[in-house]
Amino acid sequence: MSSPESPSPPQLKAIRGSFLDFIADPFYQPEADSVRYLPDGLMVLEAGYIKALGPFSELQAEYGALPITHYPGQLILPGFIDTHIHYPQTGMIAAYGEQLLEWLDQYTFPTEAKFKDKAYARQVADVFLDELLRNGTTTALVLAAVFPESVDAFFEAAEQRHLCMIAGKVMMDRHAPEMVCDTAASAYEDSKALIQKWHNKGRLRYAVTPRFAITSTDEQLQLAGQLLQEFPDVYLHTHLSENVDEVAWVKQLFPHCQGYLDAYDQAGLVRERSVFAHGVQLTDAEFQRLSEAKATISFCPTSNLFLGSGLFKLDQAKSTEYPVKVSLGTDVGAGTSFSMLQTANEAYKVTQLRHQKLSPFKALFLATLGGARALCLEEILGNFETGKAADFIVLDPRATPLMAFRNEATAPSSLAELADRTFALIMMGDDRAVAATYILGELAYERTAAGTFSR
Amino acid sequence: MSSPESPSPPQLKAIRGSFLDFIADPFYQPEADSVRYLPDGLMVLEAGYIKALGPFSELQAEYGALPITHYPGQLILPGFIDTHIHYPQTGMIAAYGEQLLEWLDQYTFPTEAKFKDKAYARQVADVFLDELLRNGTTTALVLAAVFPESVDAFFEAAEQRHLCMIAGKVMMDRHAPEMVCDTAASAYEDSKALIQKWHNKGRLRYAVTPRFAITSTDEQLQLAGQLLQEFPDVYLHTHLSENVDEVAWVKQLFPHCQGYLDAYDQAGLVRERSVFAHGVQLTDAEFQRLSEAKATISFCPTSNLFLGSGLFKLDQAKSTEYPVKVSLGTDVGAGTSFSMLQTANEAYKVTQLRHQKLSPFKALFLATLGGARALCLEEILGNFETGKAADFIVLDPRATPLMAFRNEATAPSSLAELADRTFALIMMGDDRAVAATYILGELAYERTAAGTFSR
Numbered sequence: 001m002s003s004p005e006s007p008s009p010p011q012l013k014a015i016r017g018s019f020l021d022f023i024a025d026p027f028y029q030p031e032a033d034s035v036r037y038l039p040d041g042l043m044v045l046e047a048g049y050i051k052a053l054g055p056f057s058e059l060q061a062e063y064g065a066l067p068i069t070h071y072p073g074q075l076i077l078p079g080f081i082d083t084h085i086h087y088p089q090t091g092m093i094a095a096y097g098e099q100l101l102e103w104l105d106q107y108t109f110p111t112e113a114k115f116k117d118k119a120y121a122r123q124v125a126d127v128f129l130d131e132l133l134r135n136g137t138t139t140a141l142v143l144a145a146v147f148p149e150s151v152d153a154f155f156e157a158a159e160q161r162h163l164c165m166i167a168g169k170v171m172m173d174r175h176a177p178e179m180v181c182d183t184a185a186s187a188y189e190d191s192k193a194l195i196q197k198w199h200n201k202g203r204l205r206y207a208v209t210p211r212f213a214i215t216s217t218d219e220q221l222q223l224a225g226q227l228l229q230e231f232p233d234v235y236l237h238t239h240l241s242e243n244v245d246e247v248a249w250v251k252q253l254f255p256h257c258q259g260y261l262d263a264y265d266q267a268g269l270v271r272e273r274s275v276f277a278h279g280v281q282l283t284d285a286e287f288q289r290l291s292e293a294k295a296t297i298s299f300c301p302t303s304n305l306f307l308g309s310g311l312f313k314l315d316q317a318k319s320t321e322y323p324v325k326v327s328l329g330t331d332v333g334a335g336t337s338f339s340m341l342q343t344a345n346e347a348y349k350v351t352q353l354r355h356q357k358l359s360p361f362k363a364l365f366l367a368t369l370g371g372a373r374a375l376c377l378e379e380i381l382g383n384f385e386t387g388k389a390a391d392f393i394v395l396d397p398r399a400t401p402l403m404a405f406r407n408e409a410t411a412p413s414s415l416a417e418l419a420d421r422t423f424a425l426i427m428m429g430d431d432r433a434v435a436a437t438y439i440l441g442e443l444a445y446e447r448t449a450a451g452t453f454s455r
Numbered sequence: 456m457s458s459p460e461s462p463s464p465p466q467l468k469a470i471r472g473s474f475l476d477f478i479a480d481p482f483y484q485p486e487a488d489s490v491r492y493l494p495d496g497l498m499v500l501e502a503g504y505i506k507a508l509g510p511f512s513e514l515q516a517e518y519g520a521l522p523i524t525h526y527p528g529q530l531i532l533p534g535f536i537d538t539h540i541h542y543p544q545t546g547m548i549a550a551y552g553e554q555l556l557e558w559l560d561q562y563t564f565p566t567e568a569k570f571k572d573k574a575y576a577r578q579v580a581d582v583f584l585d586e587l588l589r590n591g592t593t594t595a596l597v598l599a600a601v602f603p604e605s606v607d608a609f610f611e612a613a614e615q616r617h618l619c620m621i622a623g624k625v626m627m628d629r630h631a632p633e634m635v636c637d638t639a640a641s642a643y644e645d646s647k648a649l650i651q652k653w654h655n656k657g658r659l660r661y662a663v664t665p666r667f668a669i670t671s672t673d674e675q676l677q678l679a680g681q682l683l684q685e686f687p688d689v690y691l692h693t694h695l696s697e698n699v700d701e702v703a704w705v706k707q708l709f710p711h712c713q714g715y716l717d718a719y720d721q722a723g724l725v726r727e728r729s730v731f732a733h734g735v736q737l738t739d740a741e742f743q744r745l746s747e748a749k750a751t752i753s754f755c756p757t758s759n760l761f762l763g764s765g766l767f768k769l770d771q772a773k774s775t776e777y778p779v780k781v782s783l784g785t786d787v788g789a790g791t792s793f794s795m796l797q798t799a800n801e802a803y804k805v806t807q808l809r810h811q812k813l814s815p816f817k818a819l820f821l822a823t824l825g826g827a828r829a830l831c832l833e834e835i836l837g838n839f840e841t842g843k844a845a846d847f848i849v850l851d852p853r854a855t856p857l858m859a860f861r862n863e864a865t866a867p868s869s870l871a872e873l874a875d876r877t878f879a880l881i882m883m884g885d886d887r888a889v890a891a892t893y894i895l896g897e898l899a900y901e902r903t904a905a906g907t908f909s910r
Contacts, residue, residue, distance in 0.1 A: 091861055094882035096875065097812050127860050134856070306882075308807030336800065336882050338857065345791065352763030357552050400886070401589070402793065405582050406546055420551065427549035427761075427791050430885070431855070 013441070014063055015043045016056055017071035017394070018411040020418065021078050021383040022369040026361050027318040035361050036384070037418055039411045042068070043076070045390045048440030053384045071394050073409050074435055075421070077364065078383050079138025079391040080340035081371025084237075084277040084298035084329025086143045087128040087154055087167075088112045088121070093333040100243040100307050101214075103334065104176075111333075112170075113179045115145035121153035129157050133445040135338040136393035136434040141237055141275055141298070141329075141375060142167040143209055146180050148190045155198045162202075162439050164381060164389065166235055168209035169194055173220045176211075184220040188227065195231050203389075207235035207275075213250045213263045225268030235375070236269050240276035240297075243309045247281045261286040270295055273376055277329055278303075279317070280310040287313075291322035296374035299366070301346035303331035314347070315356045327374035328366045340367045341429040348426065360423040390441035397421050399433040399447075468896070469518055470498045471511055472526035472849070473866040475873065476533050476838040477824040481816050482773040490816050491839070492873055494866045497523070498531070500845045503895030508839045526849050528864050529890055530876070532819065533838050534593025534846040535795040536826025539692075539732040539753035539784025541598045542583040542609055542622075543567045543576070548788040555698040555762050556669075558789065559631075566788075567625075568634045570600035576608035584612050588900040590793040591848035591889040596692055596730055596753070596784075596830060597622040598664055601635050603645045610653045617657075617894050619836060619844065621690055623664035624649055628675045631666075639675040643682065650686050658844075662690035662730075668705045668718045680723030690830070691724050695731035695752075698764045702736045716741040725750055728831055732784055733758075734772070735765040742768075746777035751829035754821070756801035758786035769802070770811045782829035783821045795822045796884035803881065815878040845896035852876050854888040 019041040026034035042059040044052040044066065052059060088111060095107040115121045121144075132140060144150040144167050151169045158165040171187035172180060182190065191208055199206035208227045210216040216224070228236060241247055241260045254263040261282070264270050272294040279297040282290075290297065299312050317324040329335070330343050337343065344363035351358040372382025381389045398404035403424065412418040425433055437445040474496040481489035497514040499507040499521065507514060543566060550562040570576045576599075587595060599605040599622050606624045613620040626642035627635060637645065646663055654661035663682045665671040671679070683691060696702055696715045709718040716737070719725050727749040734752040737745075745752065754767050772779040784790070785798050792798065799818040806813040827837025836844045853859035858879065867873040880888055892900040 090857075093857070093861060094879045096815065096878045099807070099810075127856075131857055305801075305804035306807065308804075308810060310808070346760075349760035349763075352554070353760065353765070355554075355763060360551065401582075402545075402548070402586055406548060423551045424549045 012044060012046050012051065012063070012066050014045065014066045014068045015071070015076065016068050017041065017074055017076045019043060019053065019076045019384060020364070020422070022365045023383060025370065026359070026365050028320070028323070031359065031361050032415060034365065035415065035418070037415065039413060043384060045441040048390055048442070050384055050386055050388050050390050052386060071435070073398070073411065075395045075397060075425070077393055077395060078368040078381065079393050079437065080136050080367045081327065081375065081382065082132070082137045082140040082330050082340060083275055083296070083327040083371050083374050084300055084331050085140050085335070086331070086333060087125055088115045088145045088150060089333030090124055090128045090131065094336060095333065100246055100309060101249075103307060109177050109180050112145040113177070115150035116147040118149040118153050121145070121150045122157060125154045125157035129161055129163065131338045133161070133437045134434065135340065135431045136395070136437055137338070137340055138391040138393070138437065138439060139164045139371070139375070139377065139381065140166070141207060141235065143237065144169055146170045146172050146182055148194055151194050151198070155204050158204060159202060161444065162442075164203040164377070164391065166205040166207050166375065168207035168235070168237060171208070171210040171220055171224060172215040173217050175215050184217055184223050187220055188223040191227055192230070195227070195234055199231065199234055205235065207237035209237045212239035212246070213260060214246065214253065218254070218267070221264065221267035221269065228268060228271070233273070236271070236274035238264065238269070238276060240264070240279050241281040241286070242278035242304070243307065244281060259283060259286060261289055265289065275374060277331060278309065278312070280304055280312050282313070287316055287324055288322045290324045294325065296325040296327055298327050298329035298374070299347060300329040300331035300335055301350045302337055302343055303335040304350070305346060306336050307334050311350050311354055313354070314351055314358065315354070325374050326366060327371040337430070339430045341426050341433060343367075344426045360419050360426055363426055364422060390438060392438050393434055394436040395425055395429070395433050396435040397425055397433070399429065399435070403428050403433070467499060467501050467506065467518070467521050469500065469521045469523045470526070470531065471523050472496065472529055472531045474498060474508065474531045474839060475819070475877070477820045478838060480825065481814070481820050483775070483778070486814065486816050487870060489820065490870065490873070492870065494868060498839060500896040503845055503897070505839055505841055505843050505845050507841060526890070528853070528866065530850045530852060530880070532848055532850060533823045533836065534848050534892065535591050535822045536782065536830065536837065537587070537592045537595040537785050537795060538730055538751070538782040538826050538829050539755055539786050540595050540790070541786070541788060542580055543570045543600045543605060544788025545579055545583045545586065549791060550788065555701055555764060556704075558762060563788075564632050564635050567600040568632070570605035571602045573604040573608050576600070576605045577612060580609045580612035584616055584618065586793045588616070588892045589889065590795065590886045591850070591892055592793070592795060593846040593848070593892065593894060594619045594826070594830070594832065594836065595621070596662060596690065598692065599624055601625045601627050601637050603649055606649050606653070610656075610659050613659060614657060616899065617897075619658040619832070619846065621660040621662050621830065623662035623690070623692060626663070626665040626675055626679060627670040628672050630670050639672055639678050642675055643678040646682055647685070650682070650689055654686065654689055660690065662692035664692045667694040667701070668715060669701065669708065673709070673722070676719065676722035676724065683723060683726070688728070691726070691729040693719065693724070693731060695719070695734050696736040696741070697733035697759070698762065699736060714738060714741060716744055720744065730829060732786065733764065733767070735759055735767050737768070742771055742779055743777045745779045749780065751780040751782055753782050753784035753829070754802060755784040755786035755790055756805045757791045757798055758789040759805070760801060761791050762789050766805050766809055768809065769806055769813065770809070780829050781821060782826040792885065794885045796881050796888060798822075799881045815874055815881055818881055819877060845893060847893050848889055849891040850880055850884070850888050851890040852880055852888070854884065854890070858883050858888070
């Protein structure tokens with residue numbers, strides 16, 4: 001494999017197969033105008049970036065002599081983008097019996113305390129990133145722990161894999177055990193140093209990450225806002241209005257604010273490049289404010305069901321009157337799967353319980369281009385536009401015996417057939433449905449009997 | 456492998472490992488008194504049945520010389536019991552976008568029409584039963600299609616695998632396309648002939664199976680009741696109060712009845728050995744009536760979420776005042792997985808959304824002994840009591856890389872550790888977590904890279 005400094009040799013190569021990506025938002029445009037589908041396409045790669053994409057028959061003359069990797073019967077998509085996940089919680093996934101606030105006290109804080117040890121943090125970061133690749137997730141917005149060491153470990157592991165990753169140190173100065181608390185001042189200083197060290201280093205980006213309003217004093221939130229002033233292109237990543245008890249507590253803690261979102265807003269944290277996980281309990285006025293601010297909600301269905309938080313109002317977020325940017329998050333470890341397919345599966349179920357329909361194309365949009373837009377990365381990834389990074393995945397619609405029985409071996413020939421195939425992938429697929437994951441045009445993961453990683 | 460007539464040679468053999476089964480209902484008894492756990496146990500098998508079970512250290516002297524298969528680090532449970540599943544819908548799992556009534560019209564009826572062709576039906580029955588075994592389900596209550604041929608095909612396939620299976624011909628004489636309708640009289644005659652042919656033939660049992668009150672005339676329901684009078688030990692299997700629109704329609708169709716359940720009750724269909732799938736919309740009076748009648752509700756969470764039917768009130772069903780027998784069903788093809796582990800995963804989420812807790816032991820009880828009790832089979836299977844059928848499964852708590860990271864390799868040494876291990880299996884497990892499935896003491900399925908079947 002190549003070294004971190006030169007992830008991809010400059011010569012041309014190509015991938016042939018069925019390509020599916022999005023060129024518009026299917027929540028607001030007809031699906032036929034939003035989906036781009038090439039049943040037999042060729043994608044030409046140059047030094048890790050997309051040089052050309054078109055029907056094989058049209059590009060064959062010019063590029064037919066290149067080395068071509070062919071994936072017949074598979075579906076090639078842009079890599080999935082997970083916009084809310086906690087890497088220190090990898091090993092505490094599936095912790096029993098509590099809703100949000102008790103779950104944090106009982107399981108999360110003791111687990112995250114271990115991440116002061118950088119060597120341990122690196123070990124978990126490696127497992128975590130391999131699991132993302134195994135599930136076809138190529139970019140994620142990630143919470144580390146409160147310790148700067150945990151951020152260093154994560155970014156080093158991400159850099160080694162040439163991944164476009166956004167992460168930040170959790171800021172938390174109250175209502176948590178002392179062992180996982182910082183102070184308003186130390187959080188500011190530590191975050192600033194981490195931004196200077198990691199933000200825009202290669203494909204890495206930094207997110208200022210107050211855990212949530214309950215565990216940050218107003219002073220800490222204000223200093224988070226000051227960081228956003230000093231570094232306008234860093235992200236803001238936090239939790240918002242997940243659980244009824246949480247919302248009630250925030251109201252007590254911030255009596256001068258009009259509500260949960262306003263606690264962040266008064267600190268200057270609500271703007272574009274701000275990603276708020278959950279939003280299950282948002283009011284109409286809060287949806288409207290998020291729309292105006294161009295902020296993003298990361299919808300985390302497996303987590304919302306696992307913690308019993310409730311049913312996110314996706315239809316309201318994606319309204320025409322006050323459209324809010326929405327993306328999908330697994331929220332591992334409260335989420336129950338690293339798979340964005342399984343996450344879309346449960347997103348569908350949440351919408352069904354609310355008597356809405358989430359089409360497979362809408363779900364896959366949220367998991368790809370929608371995620372890129374949420375993270376203001378659509379200029380460099382999220383679909384197969386020329387010049388974008390060649391972070392893509394190969395999905396196998398016949399990955400299990402049942403899927404092979406359900407799905408034909410031939411490529412879908414119409415949008416309706418493609419919708420059925422992708423819906424089956426969402427409902428039945430998991431990490432096994434990811435046959436390969438490419439990062440900057442290089443094979444980073446290939447499914448085998450045991451699953452193997454190359455780096 | 457042995458022939459169908461002699462599924463197991465009479466000599467003794469033994470299985471060593473960690474055994475988990477239930478000896479009481481943990482909804483009504485303390486969990487410590489309901490769960491039986493042997494961290495290092497030995498189960499002695501004779502001609503397909505359990506001859507002895509105890510700590511290896513105690514049984515070693517007497518049985519140590521037998522051929523012993525050892526499963527260190529795994530968990531051995533009674534086979535799962537799926538109390539509601541449609542075998543003709545195997546290939547239409549994950550059909551997009553509709554709630555119950557539209558989903559039936561658009562997808563189900565056209566699919567089931569193909570099952571008049573017995574050869575086709577047999578092909579699907581084989582895939583279906585292999586999928587059950589791959590997922591560790593050893594007994595199921597199964598709907599065939601309206602055609603007697605579909606029942607014959609199913610029972611022949613089940614008999615070949617020596618499985619304890621209950622199934623029946625769907626009765627349906629209105630509100631469905633003619634191609635999948637019978638008449639009241641033909642349904643009665645065909646069902647009667649099938650009962651005489653298959654009921655109590657070896658391990659097979661018959662269930663009188665009116666699809667639901669909407670697609671059966673009152674006359675057909677009355678004739679179903681007559682069959683139960685003529686054959687008191689056959690089962691009754693149907694759907695009940697799944698969806699709001701369905702309940703409203705039933706009220707229109709049966710104006711003389713007090714509600715949905717009463718439409719069945721007036722035909723004599725509500726008694727022990729009656730299994731009603733769903734019950735999401737049941738009234739208090741209906742829960743009370745089901746309790747009095749000792750009838751069973753099959754709770755099908757993945758289906759209830761997939762079709763947006765609603766959240767089953769498990770706490771009300773398992774109340775102390777009016778306890779109702781409850782078991783779990785996948786309800787494939789509206790259910791989204793054959794895995795009873797995944798089904799328990801979503802059962803947990805349904806209870807969390809209702810601010811209840813479904814402990815892993817309660818969930819596994821529902822999937823094993825609870826299912827056996829629901830089907831009045833607890834005398835012959837459902838746990839590891841001496842004399843019961845040796846239908847059991849070997850679960851691998853480290854089946855995937857993430858599960859291996861989450862779970863220790865050693866056997867749990869306390870009930871608390873066991874609860875954590877089993878909860879992780881429920882939340883993270885699927886067919887990959889089933890390392891082996893035994894039927895009457897013989898290995899019927901063993902997980903390999905591809906999955907192989909012996910018969």
